Each structure stands twice: as C-alpha cells, then as structure tokens.
Amino acid sequence: MISSLNRDRVIAFLMLLPSIVLVAIFVYGFIGWTGWTSLTNSNALQQLSGQPAQFVGLQNYTELFAGMLNNRFRIDIVNTVFFTILFIALCLSLGMGLAMLLDQQVKGESIFRTIFLFPMALSFVVTGVVWKWLFNPSSGLNVLPTFIGLQPFRFEWFISEQRWLEFNWQDLPQILAIILLGVVVLAALIAWSRKRSQLAALLAAGAILLIALISFEVPRQLNALSRPETHGFNLALFAVVVAAGWQMSGYTMAMYLAGLRGIPEELREAARVDGATELGVYRHVVLPMLAPITLSAMIILGHISLKIFDLVYTLGGGDNLWIDMPGINMFFTTFRAQEFARGAAIAMIMLIMVAVVIVPYLATQLRSEVER
C-alpha cells in the first residue's frame, strides 16, 4: 500500500517536473533577470559591445521617481491610478446592470448575451483603431448631435488637454499622508462603534501621530523632486475608459450572470415571503452573494488595466502623454531609447503594482482551497 503511494508520488512529481522547470526558468528566472537588470546600467551600446553591466543599485528607480527627465513615468503612474479606478468602476456597474436586466427572463436573452459579450472577442488593437476613429474630435462621435440639429459635442476625447484634480508631485507625500490619516480615522471610528476600544485607542494614537507629522511638514521633506511638477486627472483618459469599458463590460456581465444563476431561487422566494420588495431582494440577498464575483472581476480587470498597452498605443499613437501608460513608456525606454536597465526598472514597478492586486487574492484562494 505504502509503496504504491510512493510510486504515485514519484510519478506525479515526474509529471509535474517539466512544467516546474519551464516555469522556474521562463517565468521566475526571467523576473529575477529583469530585477537584476534594473539594478545595473545596462543599455544597447554596453550590451552590443560586450562590456559587463555595472551595478548601480537603485539609481534607475530614484531617477524614475525624482529624475528631471522622467516626468513621463510620473504621468504614467498617475494616469494608471485614475484609469484603473474608473475602468473597474465602469465595467462593474455596467456589467452588473446588464446582468440584472438579462436576469429578468427577457425574451431572446441568448442573443443579447452574445451581443454584449462580442466586443471581448476583439483584440485591443482593433478596439483602439475603431475608437480612434469614433473619438476623432472633428468627425467622430462629436458630430452625432448634428444629425438631429443640435450643436456638436466640444469634448476632444483622447487629445483633450483638460485636467482635473491638479496637484504638485512634490506634495505627493503630504497628500498620501493625509489620505492615510483619513483611512486611520475611519478605521478608528469603526473599531469604536464595534466596542473594540483597545484597537480604537491604538488607531487614534496613530491618527494623532500622523496629524503631528503632517503639521510638522515631515512628509513634505520626503519630496525628492527639484522643481514643481503638475499632475492630475487627464480628461483624455475618459476616451480610454470608454473604449476599454466597451470591450470588457460584457465579460463582467457574463461573470455576474453566472453568479446570479448560482443563487438558488428558494432564497429569493424566502425573502419575498418575508415581505422584501424586489429592490430589497437585490440589496439584501443577491448583492451580498455576488461579492466573491465582484472580487474576482476586480482582480481580472485590475491586472488588465495595470498592464494595458495595445489599446492606448493604437488609440493615442504612442507619444500622447495625456493617456500614456507605464507599459508604453517601458516599450519606448527599452527599445526606442535602448536603455534596457531603465526599461527593466519600469517593468519591475509594473510587476509590483500587479502583485499588490493579485497576491492577496491568490493567497486567500489558496487558503480556502486548503481549508476545503
């Protein structure tokens, strides 16, 4: 008995070995190599002439965050944050809305489902080109109102130079500290309302410490940029959000629809018997049960938006900083400027951003699987 178990294990291990080796080399090995490259001064000339790359520590990273010439990278980071938030919000709300409508036992549901899912079958490149035409300020969507005798829209979509929520990059540590303060205060209030006074006191102490730090301008001294640099939410990003949302909300709808179908009818019936209105059924029964779906959708949409390249490249043509994303900057830095180390540093930062989203999710998934 025992020997056969051992044999099974050996066979299982041997079966897994090729993929373990391949993944170890081609995924983790190359991540490690990229990480190493990002700590050197590697570039095309040095590589081509066969000289060894020199170790420069974190210089590439400090250049990206504080270097005079790398404002493009900082624009990218700000753009990514705003784009990710809006894109996920649009896809989730649109996806859920469509799913709920389709859940009303409408006629021809499968036709609608196919129509809504269809954009997902396209490549982002196609989406980018099509929406580039649609968004053309002088001939696209903007002239639609003129068909019914109205004035054309004036918004310039992906080439708009308008900007909301402007802030100075030098103030970023201060801003982040204030946001953190808000989170801590909120957490303290929640802890207090749940009668966990010890935790509340601890959080309150943290909040007071943060207030002190902010008022003594400690975060401001963390500023490493030598001159003011204005960033903000570029309205041109709306164009990317609409195009990407158009493509991905059908997918979110499919996920939600599957989730809705998974909710047993008995539960809804029970709620209705208890006197819940149709709205109440959704609010208190359906939505809470869809929470895991929302989390999965956020993870999937989040990693798409953080890594987005092709859509923005075809939509904006590459050097449109109003909608620029780190992926494009990485491509240009690596292959147009041929500064491999700087490009690798951007790649590592993108990896970290995605990891922040993915790793906690994977960890909880793994834990729940082990528990099962």
Place this chain on the structure above:
Amino acid sequence: MKAPRLISLILVLALAFGLVSGASAQDVSGDLEIFSWWTGGGEEAGLNALIERFSELYPEVNVINSAVAGGSGVNARAVLTTRMLGGDPPDTFQVHAGEELNALWVEAGLMEPLNDIYEENGWLDDFPQGLLDLISDDEGNIYVVPVNIHRSNVLWYVPGNLEEWGVTVPADWDEFLNTTCPALQEAGVTPLSVGENWTQAHLWESVALAELGAEGYNGLWNGETNWASPEVVGVFETFGQILDCTNEDRNALTWQDASQMVAEGRAAFNVMGDWAAGYFLVDLALEPGEGFAWAPSPGTEGVFMMLSDTFGLPKNAPNPEAVRAWLSFLGTPEAQDIFNPLKGSLPANTSANIDDPELYNAYFQEAYEDWTTNVIVGSQAHGAVAPQAFTNGFANIIATFAADRDAASASASAAELALQTGVGR
C-alpha cells in the same frame, strides 16, 4: 620568348577571370537577408524594384526581404537590436546615416568598414564629402552605403490657395507669426498644420535651424551651443508661438493627415520632409507647382537639413560575399535611379541621372540643386545628429512643452538630456 608570352597569357587570363568574377560574380550565391522598415507605398515598391534588378544580376543569390512594419522604424529597430544581441544578425540592415549608425553600431564595433567597395567603384568622388563624413569614423573608415537623401526642412503649400487668402510664403518665422498667421486666422484657415508628437519634433528642428542658424544648430550636436542658453530658450518660445498657429487636433493626426489638410485647403502651410512630395504626387495625384508647391521652411533658405537611409555589413553576417555584391550594386547610379524615383527621394550618388525629368520631377530637380549648393546639416528627428536615447527623451520634452509651454524648463530638460545621452561630447 616563350616564357614572357606565357606570363602575359596567364596575366590576361587572370585579368579576364578577375573581371568576370568582379562584374557578374557567378561565385556569389546563397541567401541574402535584407532587413528594413520599408513595408508600404513607394518605399516598398523601391525596395522590391532593387531586389528584382539585383536578382537579375546575381541569379544565384536568394534574396530574403525581412522588413518589419510599424512605428516608423521603432519596431524594426527593436527586432534588430534583439537579433544583434542574440548573435543572429541579418546580412544587411537599414539604418539612418549619422548618429543612429555611429553612436550604436559603429561604437560597439559591429560594422565592417567598406572602404574597398568605395575604392573599387570610385565612389569616393561620387558621394558628397558631407555625407561621407556622416557615415565614417575618425580614422576614415566608411561603414555603410547610402541609398537616398531626404530633405527635412521643407514648407509645403498650395499656391492658388495662398493667393485666394492673400498671403505669401513667409521668409522667416517672425513674418509668419506677425503677418501670415493673424491674416490666415482671420480668414478662418489653420495657418500651419502639424500632426502627432514626432511631426512636432520635426517642426521643432526646422524652427531651431532658423533661429540658431546652421552653425548654432550644429553647435547643439557638437557641444558648442549650450542647450540651456537663452538662444535655445528663445527657440522653444518661438516654437510655442508657432504651435498656437497650428491645428488643435494635432495629436490625433498622422503626418499624412497634416499634409492632406494643406492639399484640401483646410490649412495653409505644413512643414514636413520631402517624402510629402511623394504623398502629394502619388496618393493625392497633384501636379507639382500647381497642386502643391514648396519652399525651404521659414528662415532656412540656403540650408539643407538632410537625412539618409543606408545599408551596411554587420560583423558575423552569414553571407558577407552576397552583402558586398548587394552594397556594390546599391551605390551605383543605376540602383539609385531605380529606387529613388519610386521612394520619392534624391539619389545620394552624384553621378545618378538627376537631370532626367522622366525619373525625377520638378521638386527633386530643384531640391538637388539645393543639395549640391547649400550648407548641409543633419536632422535630429531622424537620427542624423543625435543618438536614439536623445530622440526618445526629446519626444517627452516636446510633449511636455506642448502641454505646459514652459520654455525655460524645456530648455533645461533638453540640456540635462543632452548631458545624459552624451550629445555634444
């Protein structure tokens, strides 16, 4: 008596054999992989015509055209760099004459000198010295064979439209900003059309050339003009005022779109390289001189800002014999006259048949006159005077400046960029 006769016979035979092998080269065979980013329009037609003629001359050589499309060469250069790093060079590849060649491929010692080809064919006298300087190192080794010449500082317009709007071709940017631009704006016409980021950088170099003069402009690249100087700040200021006279949707347009605005009468002027002549002629079917006309960009009369496509022989090329045959063919007047009328560019070889109006239209006749008489400077936006890293960083500076219009900051950034990328050393 017999011995000398025999010797002379052997000599004659050897000479004859040598000539045969030199001329039709039956011994050249195998694959020849030609790497370029010529994948569309006249460029592709020109390359294909070259390959066709080459295959007639060397039937034993199997030509592989591995062109990479897109990104005006960015994608191709990415592939090329990867292949060179991986030890898998193509037999020959396209590269812009100047720093794009020198700062990377020559600097890394990856190119074979081609002086013997030049000497064999007598090209040292046929190619202009200014061009040869751009493609050779300090020791006089020449590394590539140029196929064509383009001019960067050209102003395009439609003569009939200008008459209608009551404006003339501005002699300098002062006149453009103070007279031409307001008049055209009054008439509801875009004074100057421009497209996406790189076309703005292209416009910038023409403005810089006008404001700094040929010597000052060259100084940017050899270190004699300080990038942070008030003169360069002035260039950015003028450039900003010029941008105010351009179309607002520039970031949505390609260079073709911008040129088309002029042809369709929606804009008065456009600064673009002379590949626009091919676009006006072939794609839009306009008559040179009537449907479209040209002048040196304002303030650059007498200066020819050039760029040139070239091919070279990388070390470790799989089939160097075939490459030498290809390059020996590429520089001949015959090859230059096959390629350039199709691509819409000037021949680099001065013994090419430029006077033939069947081959070269009125624009090229005139441009060639300028090419041989003007002061020659190299284009920044197209790799002649600055390395890739500078061009990439400069794209950011132009985009940032177009948004914030901070001339002092743009000039300071450019100075820092020049320092970091070794421009002017």
